[in-house]
Structure formats: C-alpha cells, structure tokens
Amino acid sequence: MTKPAYVAVDWGTSSFRLWLIGQDGSILGERRSGEGMTTAAQTGFAGVLQAHLDALSAPADIPAIVCGMAGARQGWVEAGYIDTPTSLAAILTGAVAVPGQSRDVRILPGLAQRSRQAPDVMRGEETQLLGAIAADTKGEQLVCMPGTHSKWVRVVDGQVMGFSTFMTGELFDVITKHSILSHAVAGSANMPTDTGAFEAALKAAFDKPALATNLLFTARSGQLLHGLTAAGAQALISGTLIGAEIAGALASAGQGASIMLVASGRLQALYEDAFRTLSLSHKTIDADAAVRRGLSAAAEAIWLKNESKS
Amino acid sequence: MTKPAYVAVDWGTSSFRLWLIGQDGSILGERRSGEGMTTAAQTGFAGVLQAHLDALSAPADIPAIVCGMAGARQGWVEAGYIDTPTSLAAILTGAVAVPGQSRDVRILPGLAQRSRQAPDVMRGEETQLLGAIAADTKGEQLVCMPGTHSKWVRVVDGQVMGFSTFMTGELFDVITKHSILSHAVAGSANMPTDTGAFEAALKAAFDKPALATNLLFTARSGQLLHGLTAAGAQALISGTLIGAEIAGALASAGQGASIMLVASGRLQALYEDAFRTLSLSHKTIDADAAVRRGLSAAAEAIWLKNESKS
Numbered sequence: 230m231t232k233p234a235y236v237a238v239d240w241g242t243s244s245f246r247l248w249l250i251g252q253d254g255s256i257l258g259e260r261r262s263g264e265g266m267t268t269a270a271q272t273g274f275a276g277v278l279q280a281h282l283d284a285l286s287a288p289a290d291i292p293a294i295v296c297g298m299a300g301a302r303q304g305w306v307e308a309g310y311i312d313t314p315t316s317l318a319a320i321l322t323g324a325v326a327v328p329g330q331s332r333d334v335r336i337l338p339g340l341a342q343r344s345r346q347a348p349d350v351m352r353g354e355e356t357q358l359l360g361a362i363a364a365d366t367k368g369e370q371l372v373c374m375p376g377t378h379s380k381w382v383r384v385v386d387g388q389v390m391g392f393s394t395f396m397t398g399e400l401f402d403v404i405t406k407h408s409i410l411s412h413a414v415a416g417s418a419n420m421p422t423d424t425g426a427f428e429a430a431l432k433a434a435f436d437k438p439a440l441a442t443n444l445l446f447t448a449r450s451g452q453l454l455h456g457l458t459a460a461g462a463q464a465l466i467s468g469t470l471i472g473a474e475i476a477g478a479l480a481s482a483g484q485g486a487s488i489m490l491v492a493s494g495r496l497q498a499l500y501e502d503a504f505r506t507l508s509l510s511h512k513t514i515d516a517d518a519a520v521r522r523g524l525s526a527a528a529e530a531i532w533l534k535n536e537s538k539s
Numbered sequence: 540m541t542k543p544a545y546v547a548v549d550w551g552t553s554s555f556r557l558w559l560i561g562q563d564g565s566i567l568g569e570r571r572s573g574e575g576m577t578t579a580a581q582t583g584f585a586g587v588l589q590a591h592l593d594a595l596s597a598p599a600d601i602p603a604i605v606c607g608m609a610g611a612r613q614g615w616v617e618a619g620y621i622d623t624p625t626s627l628a629a630i631l632t633g634a635v636a637v638p639g640q641s642r643d644v645r646i647l648p649g650l651a652q653r654s655r656q657a658p659d660v661m662r663g664e665e666t667q668l669l670g671a672i673a674a675d676t677k678g679e680q681l682v683c684m685p686g687t688h689s690k691w692v693r694v695v696d697g698q699v700m701g702f703s704t705f706m707t708g709e710l711f712d713v714i715t716k717h718s719i720l721s722h723a724v725a726g727s728a729n730m731p732t733d734t735g736a737f738e739a740a741l742k743a744a745f746d747k748p749a750l751a752t753n754l755l756f757t758a759r760s761g762q763l764l765h766g767l768t769a770a771g772a773q774a775l776i777s778g779t780l781i782g783a784e785i786a787g788a789l790a791s792a793g794q795g796a797s798i799m800l801v802a803s804g805r806l807q808a809l810y811e812d813a814f815r816t817l818s819l820s821h822k823t824i825d826a827d828a829a830v831r832r833g834l835s836a837a838a839e840a841i842w843l844k845n846e847s848k849s
Contacts, residue, residue, distance in 0.1 A: 341764055348760040378756065394756040399718050407713040408706070439748035439787035442780070446688060446704040450658040454651055470752070477749035
C-alpha cells in the first residue's frame with residue numbers, strides 16, 4: 230500500500246472534513262465531524278486536528294493543508310485574502326504556515342473583491358474552484374457553488390474576474406424558522422419534495438425577481454386561500470429564493486457564459502432541477518471531490534514540487 | 540361636551556388601539572396597549588376591550604367597531620374576507636357581530652385576492668384604505684402601506700383592483716436578529732440613521748432587484764473590506780429590502796399610477812425618503828388618522844344611518 234503523503238482538511242464554520250492522501254494521490258482515510266471553526270475556536274484547533282489524525286494512525290510528521298474558515302480572523306491563524314482579479318494558482322502563494330506545530334500546517338487564503346459597489350469575500354470556495362477548473366481552461370465559465378451563502382464566480386481563461394454571494398441558504402433557514410412562514414412549513418421535510426411548487430416558484434422569481442419578497446408571502450396566503458400544503462409552502466420558499474439568485478447571478482454576469490455547478494448531494498439535485506426548469510445548460514462537478522482536488526493541487530505545489538525547501 | 544357615540548378599535552396581531560368617538564365625531568379618549576390578538580386570544584378579547592372602556596368611563600351600552608386580526612380565524616370572531624375586485628364600501632357590508640356581548644360589537648372583514656398566481660390577504664389595512672381614499676375618488680391610485688408585511692393596493696375609481704404583500708418589515712427583523720448579519724448590525728439603532736448608506740442601497744436594489752440577496756451580503760463584506768459601520772450595515776439592509784419592494788410594486792402595478800403613502804412616524808419618514816431618492820412623486824396620509832377615519836365611516840354606515848334597525 231502507498232505511504233501517506235499529506236493530510237487535506239476542509240475546515241468550515243460548522244463542519245470539519247479530513248482526508249489522508251497517499252503518495253500516489255489515493256485516499257487512505259477520511260474523517261468528518263461537526264467540529265467546525267465555531268467549535269474548534271473554543272476547544273483548540275490543534276487538538277481537533279491531532280485527534281482525527283490519531284484516529285487514522287497518521288504519521289506524526291505528515292504535513293497538513295487546510296482551507297476554509299480556519300483561516301478567518303476568528304479562526305486558527307488568519308490567512309488573509311487574495312484580491313480579484315487573480316489567477317487561481319495565486320491562491321497557492323498565499324498559504325500561511327501555522328507557527329509552533331510539530332507538523333507543517335498551511336492554511337490557504339480566501340478571495341476578496343474589493344470593489345466599493347460590490348465588496349465580496351469567500352473562504353473555502355476558492356479551493357473548490359481550484360479543484361473544479363483546470364488552470365489552462367479557455368473561455369468564460371460561470372461557476373455556481375450553492376449553499377448557506379451561494380457563490381457565483383466568473384472565470385475567464387483561468388482568471389477569477391469577480392464573484393457574487395447570495396444569501397439563499399441562510400435566508401431559507403431564517404425565514405422557515407423565525408418568520409410567520411414557519412407556521413406555513415411546519416412539519417415539512419428539510420429539502421423540497423413538492424417539485425411542482427418548487428419549479429413554479431423558481432420560474433416566477435426568475436422572471437420577476439423584484440417580486441421575490443411578495444412571492445414568499447404567497448406561502449401563507451396560498452395556504453389561507455387555496456389549501457397549499459406545508460411541503461408546497463416549503464418548496465415555494467426554496468424555489469423563490471433560488472430563482473431570484475439565478476436571475477441575479479445571470480444579470481450581473483451576462484447570459485453568455487456556460488454554467489458549471491459545483492455541488493454535492495441534495496443541493497446538487499435541487500440546482501440541477503432549477504437549471505433544467507429554466508433551460509440553462511450546465512455541467513456538474515461534485516463539490517466534495519472538487520475541494521479535495523483543490524487541496525491536493527495546493528499540497529503538491531507546496532511540498533512535492535518544492536521538496537528541496539523543506 | 541359632546542356625548543360618546545361609539546368606540547373604534549384597531550386590533551392588530553401585537554397591538555391594540557382604541558378611540559372613544561363623540562356624536563360630533565371628535566375624539567373623547569384614546570387607549571394604546573400591546574394586548575394584540577396574540578395576547579387577547581389567551582386572556583380573552585371581551586375582557587381586554589372592557590378594561591380599556593372602563594378606563595375611559597365609557598357608557599356600558601356604547602357600540603364598538605373593530606378592524607384587524609381580531610377578525611382572523613384565530614381571533615375573537617372570524618370576519619372572513621371580501622374578494623377583490625371590490626368597492627371599498629363593500630367592506631362595510633361584511634361586518635360580523637360578536638355574539639353574547641352586552642354591547643353591539645362588529646368586526647370588519649379583510650380583503651382576499653383569490654388569484655391562483657398571486658393569492659393575497661389583508662386584514663386591518665382595508666380599513667386604513669377606507670379612511671385614506673374617498674369612495675368617489677377618480678383615476679388610478681397606488682396605495683403603499685408599509686410595515687411588517689407592506690401592502691401595495693391598486694385602486695381605480697374607488698374600486699380595489701388588486702394588491703400585493705411584501706414581507707419587508709419581517710425580513711428586516713429576522714435578518715438583523717437571526718442571520719450572520721446580526722453581527723454586522725450589532726449595537727445599531729432600530730431605524731436607519733445612515734442616510735447615505737440607506738439611499739445608496741435603495742437605489743441599487745431598485746435598479747437591480749434580482750441582486751437583493753447579494754446586496755444584503757455586502758453588509759458583511761463591506762464591514763470586512765471597507766470598515767462599514769453597524770449603522771451603515773443596518774441602513775444597507777433596510778434600503779435593499781425597501782428598494783426591492785418598491786421595484787416589485789411598480790413592476791406589478793405599472794408606473795403610471797400616483798403613489799399614496801399611508802404611514803405614520805418613522806416608517807413614514809423612511810418611505811418618504813425612499814420615494815424622494817427614487818424621484819417618485821407621492822402624497823402622504825397619516826396611517827393612524829386613516830384607520831380611525833375608516834372605522835368611523837364604518838360606524839356611521841352601520842349605526843348612524845341605520846338607527847331604525849337597532
């Protein structure tokens with residue numbers, strides 16, 4: 230069996246994922262937990278990492294490459310931002326070493342768009358991008374990375390030209406938990422199951438995004454007047470927010486670019502349904518695989534191509 | 540001094556307002572409290588009303604006209620809805636008597652728009668409308684009643700043609716209390732004080748409402764990258780939501796109609812600033828006065844013009 234070469238860590242706000250990667254690039258072990266930045270900032274980042282490495286019996290001196298919120302100001306060590314426009318490869322140059330560790334731990338920086346009109350930041354998604362798009366890719370790509378804060382990134386000839394964050398996932402969460410619409414969705418599943426209601430709301434919000442906050446209210450009035458179900462109300466809220474997001478992303482990026490969806494699991498299925506419903510052609514890349522590939526690209530650039538330095 | 544003729548009550552979800560009206564139409568007494576439907580549904584509607592009447596030493600047999608959520612299914616007695624399109628005067632015909640009371644208590648119905656595409660309901664605002672617009676008003680009016688759930692109503696020659704609810708106030712509330720942006724606004728005042736940030740966000744969202752959920756995120760990224768203040772972030776969120784609301788209301792109603800703003804206090808000032816910033820001409824009517832006038836019109840139609848019936 231191949232020997233372990235390095236550890237790749239995607240350390241988000243509320244989630245921790247680790248892969249032990251072999252010298253031939255194969256995955257030798259994997260760990261997932263809820264010990265994201267919020268938890269680790271209290272219990273200690275080094276201890277969380279060590280415990281997972283111990284569980285995989287990883288060598289004591291194996292280096293670790295980390296992306297995500299562990300590099301935020303309130304994280305382990307602040308890794309700053311690379312400013313757009315930038316090449317994807319420039320992310321590699323911004324990796325910050327964590328001092329005082331027994332192993333070599335590097336945290337990748339985020340991306341910042343410092344425009345006055347449209348300031349924006351990402352942390353973690355830049356590594357997904359690195360894994361999703363080959364540096365020598367020609368032409369324009371519009372990359373959609375859905376989630377709590379969906380990111381839409383415009384990449385031209387391998388350069389990140391700009392990006393926009395849409396608060397879709399978080400708005401869905403606070404609206405269905407804390408607004409009057411929490412009554413309308415009570416008892417429904419976590420993800421839309423009423424495909425018809427999802428697609429109708431998606432189209433309505435995509436066609437008239439200005440009516441998004443009006444469409445949301447029809448989750449309540451539809452129940453009062455037409456017997457809309459809880460599953461229907463939930464799908465309507467999800468479809469409205471995603472429809473408005475896609476309209477906004479295409480409005481700011483232009484409609485000419487081909488869409489690359491970087492997502493996993495149920496969120497991937499939801500956005501694929503959305504693009505099909507809106508007749509928008511797209512290509513899908515698995516988000517888990519993308520972030521792992523991005524971390525591996527960084528690890529290889531830092532350690533395998535610079536072995537003389539270490 | 541004129542003798543008391545009737546009691547007018549605006550009974551909302553979380554607020555209670557009562558006026559004792561004299562035979563000459565003057566206000567003889569006023570009460571305000573937080574005993575809205577939510578509270579009164581638990582403590583008893585009749586008791587809340589009686590306590591406020593006792594405080595004003597109102598005659599035991601004086602009739603009461605009520606509008607608002609007291610007429611909802613979960614209220615005192617369900618007063619149903621009048622369907623649009625409808626004349627404003629038709630609201631009067633839908634008043635429901637509360638059975639088993641020592642005095643004559645009537646609750647006004649709400650309005651329902653039963654369209655499949657755009658179902659909508661209002662309860663309380665129809666009485667504001669009745670007080671804001673004379674029944675013989677000619678031409679098209681677009682009436683804006685901002686609040687937790689802002690209502691925009693299209694009135695043509697005194698007929699309510701249709702209306703749209705925008706969840707502006709409630710979205711502002713859940714976003715600033717429960718989303719990641721709660722950190723961005725921490726310590727700011729209850730209403731926007733950063734006029735520049737409010738107007739810039741208002742214009743941006745009005746021009747590109749599809750970007751509303753992206754603009755919201757700039758309350759966070761603007762703080763990370765440009766030192767946006769808490770007051771600035773709060774004004775940005777408020778301006779974004781109101782800008783998208785106005786864009787949506789004008790998109791669905793057409794831009795030809797003249798806007799009538801029915802609002803009081805700080806919300807009135809905020810929307811007046813918004814209309815000025817967007818160069819939209821408007822006329823303002825005080826919401827408190829409008830609902831009182833609407834209740835008085837109903838009381839006069841029910842009791843003063845039909846005295847032979849009682």
